[in-house]
Amino acid sequence: MKHNEKDNEAEEGSYSHENIKNSTYGKFEVKVKHEIEGNEEPMQIQDEEMECKEELEIKEEPIAFPGEIYQCSQGDKAYSHNNTRVKHHRTQTGENPYQCNKFDDAFSWNGTLINHQRTHTGEKPYQCSQCDKAFSHRHVLIDHQRTHTGEKPYQCIQCDKAFSKNSYLLIHQRIHSGEKPYQCRQCDKTFSQHSTLVNHHRTHTGEKQYQCSQCDKAFSRNSYRIIHQRKHTGEKPYQCNQCDKALSTSNSLVIHQRIHSGEKPYQCSHCDKTFSQNSNLVNHMRTHTREKPYHCSHCNKAFSQRHVLIDHQRTHTGEKPYQCTECDKAFSTNRNLIIHQRKHTGEKSYQCNKCDKAFLRKCTLINHERTHTGEKPYQCSQCDKTFSQNSTLIQHQRTHAGKKPCQ
Numbered sequence: 001m002k003h004n005e006k007d008n009e010a011e012e013g014s015y016s017h018e019n020i021k022n023s024t025y026g027k028f029e030v031k032v033k034h035e036i037e038g039n040e041e042p043m044q045i046q047d048e049e050m051e052c053k054e055e056l057e058i059k060e061e062p063i064a065f066p067g068e069i070y071q072c073s074q075g076d077k078a079y080s081h082n083n084t085r086v087k088h089h090r091t092q093t094g095e096n097p098y099q100c101n102k103f104d105d106a107f108s109w110n111g112t113l114i115n116h117q118r119t120h121t122g123e124k125p126y127q128c129s130q131c132d133k134a135f136s137h138r139h140v141l142i143d144h145q146r147t148h149t150g151e152k153p154y155q156c157i158q159c160d161k162a163f164s165k166n167s168y169l170l171i172h173q174r175i176h177s178g179e180k181p182y183q184c185r186q187c188d189k190t191f192s193q194h195s196t197l198v199n200h201h202r203t204h205t206g207e208k209q210y211q212c213s214q215c216d217k218a219f220s221r222n223s224y225r226i227i228h229q230r231k232h233t234g235e236k237p238y239q240c241n242q243c244d245k246a247l248s249t250s251n252s253l254v255i256h257q258r259i260h261s262g263e264k265p266y267q268c269s270h271c272d273k274t275f276s277q278n279s280n281l282v283n284h285m286r287t288h289t290r291e292k293p294y295h296c297s298h299c300n301k302a303f304s305q306r307h308v309l310i311d312h313q314r315t316h317t318g319e320k321p322y323q324c325t326e327c328d329k330a331f332s333t334n335r336n337l338i339i340h341q342r343k344h345t346g347e348k349s350y351q352c353n354k355c356d357k358a359f360l361r362k363c364t365l366i367n368h369e370r371t372h373t374g375e376k377p378y379q380c381s382q383c384d385k386t387f388s389q390n391s392t393l394i395q396h397q398r399t400h401a402g403k404k405p406c407q
Helices: 005-011 017-022 047-058 082-093 110-121 138-149 166-177 194-205 222-233 250-261 278-289 306-317 334-345 362-373 390-400
Strands: 033-036 039-042
Touching: none
Parallel strands: none
Antiparallel strands: 033 039
């Protein structure tokens, strides 16, 4: 069907008085123009239509017409709803029109202010239907309910792991991408999580705001304080489901369970060795790099592991904090105490798999096993002789120095 010239004019936006009266949108037009003998003049709108106009002007948000686009005045973005445009606009201008009546905090959106005010009132309107916990935010309730249902709707697209919160998924995905968006302003370190950056900042400031209620120790993280306090209470809330062992931290439980599963997820990039703990991998890597970051403050010795430095420093201080419960002997390391206690118990936990002999110490077993294998890993640097034990090599080297072996 062909359109005449008048139809075309109507389609392009030039409406007759009758068109406007019958149009769905005509009653809500604030200004309408039409052509009268080729000249544009403001059209006189009937009283009924003016009333509609006045009602419209009172509303906070204009009515969204079908297909209408709301353009951001400061960028290229456009929105189908004006309130979405307003939200976006405030992120550009920094406008925060919603003011907290107790402090100076201000917010760009009324809903955010309402949530904030609950921190003052203590109001928790969102109640869990499966336990007695209540929450100030609905999304926190939803996250909490997943601890009851076990639901993990957020799936990693690069591995088979799933998470109960989207924030957990985002943090996990940074393991794959290597992204570390949080930069320390005082050094070059970057972090994948904001909370890790906050904790790191305290290493610069020395701030320790979390105080133990039972001793004078303070901590930079609340989680450290909670773990520390379990030493006072003896609490071990994490139970292994494969044996009777209970642990004081969730991380200790995860590491312990790898004894049962045999899992060793930490792979050395220099050799084929794998480890059940990341700390063991870090220590092992230093055997390749020869790095010794732990320096003794009493002498010029340095060590690859912190606990070895602590043990060494006791040779200067004479401290022996590990006391035998069976006799009056005390030791500078827990390892030496354990070995000593086996003399009281008669325990010989290191068994040779080639003969019936058993030993108190692992190193003694290793030395003994060389009598079966014939291995002699200790080579003299001045002649071709080799030895099964380092102590025998040391005695031999004295013969080159002109010393008696016993000197």
